[in-house]
Amino acid sequence: MRIVSGKEMYEADRFTMEEIGLSGAMLMENAGKALFEAMKDRLQVHERIAVLVGTGNNGGDGFVLSRYLKENGFDVDVWVIPPEGKVKGDAAAHFGFFKALFEWKAYKDGESFNKHLSEYGVVIDCLLGLGVSGAIRSPYNHIIQKVNKSSVVVLSVDLPSGLKADGGFEGEYEPIRADRTYTLQCPKLSAYLYPDADYYGELEVIDIGLPRVAFSKALQRKLWTELSVAHTLTDRTASSHKGSHGKGLVIGGSKGMVGAPIMTAKAAYRSGAGLIQAAVPEEILSMTAGTLVEAMFRGWPSEGGFFSGEVPENLSFDGIAIGPGLGRLDGGSKMVEAVLASDTSLVMDADALYHLNELKDQLKGRKGTTVLTPHPGEMARLTGLSIQEVQNNRFEVSRSFAEEYNVYLVLKGPYTVVTSPDGTQFINTSGNSALAKGGSGDVLTGMILAFIMNSKSIHEGISNVVYVHGKAADVLVQSNHSTLDVLATDVIDTIPAVLHSFLE
Known part of the structure; x- marks a missing residue:
């Protein structure tokens, strides 16, 4: 519509x-x-x-x-x-x-x-x-x-x-x-x-x-509804294998923020990723390895529990998600600069968006798909506007930024707006205030990572993720939860039921 x-x-x-x-x-x-x-x-x-x-x-x-x-x-x-x-x-x-x-x-x-x-x-x-x-x-x-x-x-x-x-x-x-x-x-x-x-x-x-x-x-602005998801969400083929569904890298975590990359990695797996590797600072590797037995955890060079900025391996992945728990020290900025220089599809959230503010001109020349997932405060920092200005002009602010910087922009909040580089916008219709809690963004980042590695249409894939993420919160509140008690991990655990409802 x-x-x-x-x-x-x-x-x-x-x-x-x-x-x-x-x-x-x-x-x-x-x-x-x-x-x-x-x-x-x-x-x-x-x-x-x-x-x-x-x-x-x-x-x-x-x-x-x-x-x-x-x-x-x-x-x-x-x-x-x-x-x-x-x-x-x-x-x-x-x-x-x-x-x-x-x-x-x-x-x-x-x-x-x-x-x-x-x-x-x-x-x-x-x-x-x-x-x-x-x-x-x-x-x-x-x-x-x-x-x-x-x-x-x-x-x-x-x-x-x-x-x-x-x-x-x-x-x-x-x-x-x-x-x-x-x-x-x-x-x-x-x-x-x-x-x-x-x-x-x-x-x-x-x-x-x-x-x-x-x-x-x-301008092309449409509601993204349950029917939209039903028409565009596809299942795996019978002949597929783990390599068919993307090898993804999650870069995040720091001292005191150990759980963020774990949630992102788990959400990516729950959303269909074939292989996930999580890169965390060396000092917290022992706290993360084994928390998600399906994922490969690697310790990257760090100082005081934060990334030092050195990237020790080739970024030859189908998609990279960076930001959850990354921290705001200089090492994090170097990590963001390194992934921006790659041609890999990229999802940037949380602290990666903080560092991006000084590096955003590098977005314009990227060959790989770039997805940014700011909340209104992060969007305000990226644009130099006040939060109120962003909220009063969500559609125009999103469209202008996406077109100028050649990115897919997911402006989070009630009626999350997903904007493509050509200015087309889909407005999400699922979700509730239960998602206003720490960790929800980390989950969304992992889900987007999985879907951009598996979707023929990036814009539709991201919009499907946002809908499924919100629908999981709706299912939780409609069953045995309130908007007060839902955890980000509850949302991850509900992804299978929501996907099953569309794919059965």
Whole structure:
């Protein structure tokens, strides 16, 4: 499913009207009817419903929806917030159709609306939609706060009023807090950005008949779902052998961070890697060797429990993962520089990203696949932005960096964004807050290492990993765990069940 910005949605509407020839009034009719069909089974005929209508296209959709509701016997009051003369264009045409058939209520000073608000069981929000810019202005700010403080069920059309399509609401007043949002044709970016996503409630996408070609100029952003994994995840062939599925190297660990590379290596094996070697500082070799009997552990030159920076063997592997437990001393920086100079497929996480900040120009000329897996704080350091700037612009920050540095970028967090070097983005839909715990990133790194050595499409392979990683956390929380108690090792132990569910 495609995800669009506000500008891309406006362009799709323009294309449909000006280049295909469908009128705006017809599109509004289609939208209102589609909304009615989606909502009707959730509404009770005798429950009192208030439809709040603004000036723009969102309000026009509200007039059409209200007409269908009243024609089908629903108890609806339509509150027109602006003065009647300020409703323009296609919305004004549908206002005319509505008032020729039914009565409506003028908001005026809001006194009557405030008096009757408690009488409604449902409020349908058709106030602002895509039309908001800047802070929410009067009287909409007062209406929204009144609705938010009430106990009424709120259904929003397209997006909750007060939110911007691209995220980042402004001002002292919060947007309307919907119980369910019926978004038109395509989800908007803010549905996958926090805190904006909290205001959507449940999200349902309504097809209003815009042709696919209308989105031909939009950037490629799609949801990565269970169905996406089912269509792209492949099993081993009957004739395969361990060499068929990749020889991987994990570089990590240090004094006090012994467990990180072990989890990465184990997650790689659980995700299909054929052979895994783990390189750790010599001083901790005795603590790691034997913890995972399937892996080969090698002690590399070290000082004080940290890598000295010397690479004692040829990096002739199908893939390398570096960073988990690496440490932030100079030896770690030398290790990162060494792997960047190789042509091997590379996954960089944790402390490797810390060192990469001074070496990132070396990414541009790499021949091998490069995957970076930053959390927002690491992304902020790599870009020189604040964490808040990264979070408010996750899609654009990811795309710009991936294109500039020729990398696959996995920007972690709720709705993890996986961006390819050409700017295509897949947005993950699995996972929960149980993953907000030490070690989760180490597990993800090992899983990605396995999949980039085994996937025909690197972008699909990484996206499958992110989904399976999140799904493992979902399975744990839905069974006998809470979001508080899940460990990274629990996630590793659940990978087999998730993979089996797709491959059985």
